[in-house]
Structure formats: C-alpha cells, structure tokens
Amino acid sequence: MTLLPARPRLPFDKVFSFGLGPAAGFGPERYRAALERIFETLERVRAHSVVLALPGRSTSRIEPDRAAELFWAVARERARGDDIVLVDDP
Numbered sequence: 826m827t828l829l830p831a832r833p834r835l836p837f838d839k840v841f842s843f844g845l846g847p848a849a850g851f852g853p854e855r856y857r858a859a860l861e862r863i864f865e866t867l868e869r870v871r872a873h874s875v876v877l878a879l880p881g882r883s884t885s886r887i888e889p890d891r892a893a894e895l896f897w898a899v900a901r902e903r904a905r906g907d908d909i910v911l912v913d914d915p
Contacts, residue, residue, distance in 0.1 A: 826866065841866060843880065851886040857895050864903035874908045882913050889913065 826844070831837040843866075845851060845859055859880040867875060879896060881887045887895075892913075900909065 826862075837876070839870070839872070845880055848884065848886060851881050853887065853891060853895060856881055856887050856892065857899060860896060860899040861903075864899060867907075868903065873906070876910045876912060878912045 827842045829840040829842065831840045841863075843859060843863060846855065863877070863880070879887075879892050882889070882892055896911070
C-alpha cells in the first residue's frame, strides 16, 4: 500500500494505491481480501467519503457482477454511513 498526497493537483486529501500481487491467480478470494484490506485502511484513517476503483476490474480479472456482489458483502459489514463512489468502466 502506498499513500500519496493529492492536493493541490486533485480535489482529494489522499490517494491510496494497493498492490494486488501477481495478476495470475487473481480471483474472488484475493478480490475479497483486497476489499477487506482497503476497508480496514479506510477505517484506520477515518475516511468516510471515498472514491474507489474496484480491485482487478480495470484489467477484467473479476467479472462485474461478481465484483459488485462481493463489494456489497464487504461494504455491508464495514462501511457504516460512509459515502462511497465506485469507479468502473461502463
């Protein structure tokens, strides 16, 4: 994980970048583990307004329906009252 300062070039305070490991073998288990790590980090830094690109979606390593299903499963457990904007290809 890398934390980058975003201001003044972006309208965000922080940008987090999470490594997902090798592309080979990336599937639902690693996707869910990445989401858990992301939400854990957001809780630690008390971020309650978030723009999130779903892990593995930009490279089509996980199908959109499965990605959304797992995202909501994790978000229901971890994101209480947070504002989350998801970024994905149409």
